[in-house]
Amino acid sequence: MLVSRQTTVHPVAAPPLQVELADAPPPGVWMNSPQGSAGTIGGVGLRLLQALSAAASIAVMASTGVFPSFSAFSYLIAAASLQCLWSLAPAFVYIYALLVKRSLLNLRAMFIFSVGDWITGTLTLSAACASAGVTIVIDNDRKICAGNLCARFMTAIGMAFISWFALAPSFLFNFVLVVTTFASLLAP
Structure with a gap:
């Protein structure tokens, strides 16, 4: 039985080395999230500032003792309470996302944050204006x-x-991210 043996060896080109960056985002995630948007340290700071100032507003207004006499002041307490609760919930979500190094830049989360910010922002601004009047x-x-x-x-x-x-x-950061993400989904 004759067996042919190959005496020449042809070199095989090795695939190029791929250097992976430790901070590289997964595919489909934006490289740079603007500070103040969902899941950034700036976003956590803004959310905590919202919650703390709303809580201070509640505490100062409640310390007057006469706020139930005026419906605008009661409305301010209710709106600031909602603002405080709403701001703390995304703040905890942002902190969790930062701790586990996950991005919150998906359409559903940004849409929920935008709508919640829009509703609580409208209530807080109207209550503050009514109380000022x-x-x-x-x-x-x-x-x-x-x-x-x-x-x-x-x-x-x-x-x-x-x-x-x-x-x-x-609100503006999240709303702009919702609009640009939705526009990119509709683009051909």
């Missing part, structure tokens, strides 16, 4: 502010406005 009427027109009562009202209203100003960038 009532405070102006009480202080300037009626002159019935005793002691530093109006100063406490103004402090609570100011904290509600700070909460809204911290909410606005969160």
